[in-house]
Amino acid sequence: MKYTDINFNNKTILITGGAGFIGSNLAFYFQNNYPDATIVVFDMFRNADTFSNGNLKSFGHFKNLLGFNGIVISGDINDKDALKNLKQNYNFDFIFHQAAISDTTVQEQDLMMKTNVNAYEDLLKIAIKHNANMIYASSAATYGDSDIFEVGNEKPNNAYGFSKVMMDNITTSYISKGLEISVVGLKYFNVYGPREFFKNKTSSMVVQFGHQILKGLTPKLFEGSDKILRDFIYIEDIIQANIKACNPSKSGIYNVGTGNARSFEDIVTILQKELEIDNGKEYIPNPFIGSYQFFTQANIDTTKENLNYEPQYSMEDGIKAYVSEIKRLYETEVK
Numbered sequence: 082m083k084y085t086d087i088n089f090n091n092k093t094i095l096i097t098g099g100a101g102f103i104g105s106n107l108a109f110y111f112q113n114n115y116p117d118a119t120i121v122v123f124d125m126f127r128n129a130d131t132f133s134n135g136n137l138k139s140f141g142h143f144k145n146l147l148g149f150n151g152i153v154i155s156g157d158i159n160d161k162d163a164l165k166n167l168k169q170n171y172n173f174d175f176i177f178h179q180a181a182i183s184d185t186t187v188q189e190q191d192l193m194m195k196t197n198v199n200a201y202e203d204l205l206k207i208a209i210k211h212n213a214n215m216i217y218a219s220s221a222a223t224y225g226d227s228d229i230f231e232v233g234n235e236k237p238n239n240a241y242g243f244s245k246v247m248m249d250n251i252t253t254s255y256i257s258k259g260l261e262i263s264v265v266g267l268k269y270f271n272v273y274g275p276r277e278f279f280k281n282k283t284s285s286m287v288v289q290f291g292h293q294i295l296k297g298l299t300p301k302l303f304e305g306s307d308k309i310l311r312d313f314i315y316i317e318d319i320i321q322a323n324i325k326a327c328n329p330s331k332s333g334i335y336n337v338g339t340g341n342a343r344s345f346e347d348i349v350t351i352l353q354k355e356l357e358i359d360n361g362k363e364y365i366p367n368p369f370i371g372s373y374q375f376f377t378q379a380n381i382d383t384t385k386e387n388l389n390y391e392p393q394y395s396m397e398d399g400i401k402a403y404v405s406e407i408k409r410l411y412e413t414e415v416k
């Protein structure tokens with residue numbers, strides 16, 4: 082599916098974080114639709130290093146790129162020499178900046194700010210130098226304690242959400258100075274879909290519940306889960322937003338969700354129907370009560386207006402499209 086009239090063949094495209102969930106899906110979008118595009122994936126890839134919360138320091142995984150035939154560079158966006166090489170060796174037309182510490186529970190604020198905030202500005206400078214349009218990943222986590230999910234109402238409540246607000250502030254400041262290129266920040270809500278599996282515990286509850294159900298376990302939901310609502314968005318709609326963000330009618334920061342909040346209970350019900358396994362539901366007390374987000378729902382009016390974005394996947398559609406991959410992963414990676 083092509084979402085724009087831009088012909089990306091013969092264009093040079095940088096995808097930072099391209100071995101991760103969203104970045105690798107973008108890499109395949111270009112490979113499949115524009116075989117003559119030069120696609121450069123820049124990613125740190127995983128090793129055994131962990132943060133103090135026990136999770137991996139980076140989730141990039143070669144398996145997300147199996148079948149990819151573009152250029153792969155293993156590197157750290159905090160490494161000034163690596164960025165200098167990117168600047169000197171290429172002339173990018175588009176930069177999709179997805180690399181980040183994507184784990185919202187990371188406590189190392191120093192590395193969070195360096196990686197998510199400072200390295201973004203370095204990449205933005207490369208975009209300006211190359212005259213490349215910049216599309217970067219912001220997050221719904223910027224809203225944190227806010228109950229208004231419209232740009233301008235951010236109230237981050239963790240270092241991750243704060244780092245994404247700082248990225249958005251840098252963007253606003255550069256845009257206000259006047260730029261030749263377009264810069265678009267996309268505040269993704271809760272994304273699910275193929276190639277998220279290697280995010281381990283930080284992958285979506287869609288794949289996690291899917292595998293619990295396939296194992297024959299009764300999915301455990303927090304009490305009141307029918308009233309815990311989030312804007313869950315299928316990866317294909319995230320790709321649509323990224324592609325449409327390549328020629329926005331206006332640079333800026335936009336929400337990317339479905340505009341329709343759904344419950345965790347719905348995820349389980351739809352999965353059980355699609356997997357044809359009814360192993361019931363178990364309810365457990367919510368240990369996070371007090372610090373837990375009970376509702377997120379993107380206001381996507383300006384995204385529709387300025388990016389011409391129109392979400393295509395309801396949760397029913399997204400899970401239906403995803404379920405064969407959930408089963409394949411279960412057979413090859415989980416069992």
Ligand SMILES: NC(=O)c1ccc[n+]([C@@H]2O[C@H](COP(=O)([O-])OP(=O)(O)OC[C@H]3O[C@@H](n4cnc5c(N)ncnc54)[C@H](O)[C@@H]3O)[C@@H](O)[C@H]2O)c1
Pocket residue numbers: 097098099100101102103104123124125126127138139140141142156157158159178179180181182183184196218219220221222268269270271272273280
């Ligand atoms: N998935 C979601 O629901 C969601 C929601 C909101 C925002 N986001 C944002 O979208 C972007 C992509 O997220 P994702 O879900 O694909 O996560 P991901 O962790 O799968 O992808 C991020 C990639 O960045 C790489 N990376 C991390 N630190 C790096 C560094 N210092 N140098 C180079 N590469 C580095 C990782 O190896 C990984 O492959 C991130 O910026 C994330 O914050 C994701």
